[in-house]
Amino acid sequence: MLKGFSTELQRILVILVVCSVIGFFSDHYALWMLFGCAIYILWMLWQMRRLNQWLVRQESEHPPEASGIWGQIFDNIYQLQRDQRLEKENLQAVIKRIQEISSALKDGLVILDARGHLDFWNPAAHRMLALSTKDQGQSVINFIRHPKFVTYFEEGNYEEPLELPSSRFASKQLQFQITLFGKNERLIVIRDVTQLHNLEKMRQDFIANVSHELRTPLTVINGYVETLVDNNTTPTWIKPLQQMLQQSKRMSLLINDLLVLSKLETTEAGHNHKPINIEQLLAIVKSEAEVLSKEKEQQLTLICNNTTKPLQLPGNEKELHSAFSNLVINAVKYTPNEGRISLLLWQDQKHFYFSVSDNGPGIEAQHIPRLTERFYRVDASRNSSTGGTGLGLAIVKHVLMRHDAELQITSEPGRGSTFTCIFPLPQK
Structure with missing residues (x-):
């Protein structure tokens, strides 16, 4: 570029010298200087015209021949065009490749x-959605009109996917996962989860049916075993019969918990919801747990740090009673004799909290993420000593999910554990 400027300055200097000499000898110095400037301006305008014609026509790949600064301008623009053409070809190749990849995917991809x-x-x-070319530019809500999807789409909370029945195929179940990118653009990934949905439904039906069918024969067995225990005086049979009665009762508890879980999984959230006085409910749970805690001489306390009016939560009272009771009974079971168990209720501006704390043996950190899994035991040997089914925390997790709440667990081996239920405050 500097060489072009140098050439252009030399051209201007030559014109000025020639016009000065002619003007000096002809006594028309100013006129010849003006004439020289006009010639240079006309030359510049001609070069501009050539540039404009070349850019507009694009008839030739090569730029017009020119010297000085205009030669460099033509060459630089030509180089930029070549680079731009190459980038465009590369971009088109990438777009084509992405289209080929997206076409090969079994999952549906929609960009909004x-x-x-x-x-x-x-x-x-x-x-999956029966989209056609003419639908481009229309709102996605026009094609996925399910109320749950509209709410999911407009709320903007896309952490969890949404499962819905297909509007096109009645037998199919689709999963929608939305991801934000760019300037508030959205990518929707649509998966056909029909097989997984059917397998899960089969599992739920199997557990519910088996549990229901086992309940009646177990009741009969319990009745006969209790009769034998009460009427048998033979020393050799007393211990076996008592063990049979203990295990049959434990199996009955397991079946009851499986039925509760099955009901939580199969009924829609929001069923039988009504305003519940949480403090009264916790008082009932505490009185029920005191029957077990007094046998172990434990100290069980309930503190409600609520300075306003009694806390009313819309929910299913039976489900919440089951969740809170499971947490408290677990604490009673795993806290040693003469231990301390604290039930605490408090709230802030957005949430209210219910926690159950004990000074029991505690839980190691690697076990905490799996505590709400069905039948997961920190120590399998504790199963027989406590009489638990391994389903209590799974029930708690499902109940809290159905009330838009979550469970937080903190524990330290040797210093006890704290289970905290976090509920959103009711909207006024």
Whole structure:
């Protein structure tokens, strides 16, 4: 570029010298200087015209021949065009490759613009949602009209996927996962989870049916074993019969818990919800747990740090009673004799909290994430000593999920554990 400027300055200097000499000898110095400037301006305008014609026509790949600064301008623009053409070809190749990859996916992909309108979709999404070319630019809500999807889409909380029945195929179940990217654009991944949904439904039905069918024969067995225990005086049979009675009762508890879990999984959240006085409910749970805690000479306390009016939570009273009772009974079971168990209720501006704390043996950190899994035991040997089913915390987790709440667990070996239920405060 500096060489071009140098050439251009030399051209200007030559014009000025020639015009000065002619003007000096002809006694028309100013006129010749003006003439020289006009010639240079005309030359510049001609070069501009050549540049404009070359850019507009694009008839030739090569730029016009020129010297000085204009030669460099033509060459630089030509180089930029070549680079741009190469980048465009590379970008088109990448786009083509992405389209080929998206076309090969079994999952549906839908890209929405910032307004939530359809921008791109792959063949799988076309099959699942029956989209066509004329639908581009329309709102996605026009094609997925399920109220749950509309709420999910508009609330903007996309941490968890949403499962819905297909609007096109009655027998299919679809899972929608939305991800934000760019300037408020959205990517929707649609998966066909029909097989997983059917397997889960089969599992739930199997557990519910088996548990229900086992309940009646177990009741009969319990009755006969209790009769034998009460009427048998033979020393050799007393211990076996008592063990049979203990195990049959434990199996009855297991079946009852499985039925509770099955009901929580199969009934829709919000069933039988009504305002519940949480303090009264916790007082009932505490009185029920005191029957067991007094046998172990434990200290059980309930503190409600609520300075306002009694806390009313819309929910299912039977489900919440089951969840709170499971937490308290677990604390009683695993806290040693003469231990301390504290029940605490408090709230802040957005949530209210219920915690159960004990000074029992505690739980190691690696076990905490799995405590709410069905039948998970920190120590399998504790199962027989406590009489638990391994389903209590799973029930607690499901009940809290159905009330938009969560369970937090903190524990330290040798210093006890704290289980905290966190509920959103009711909207006023």
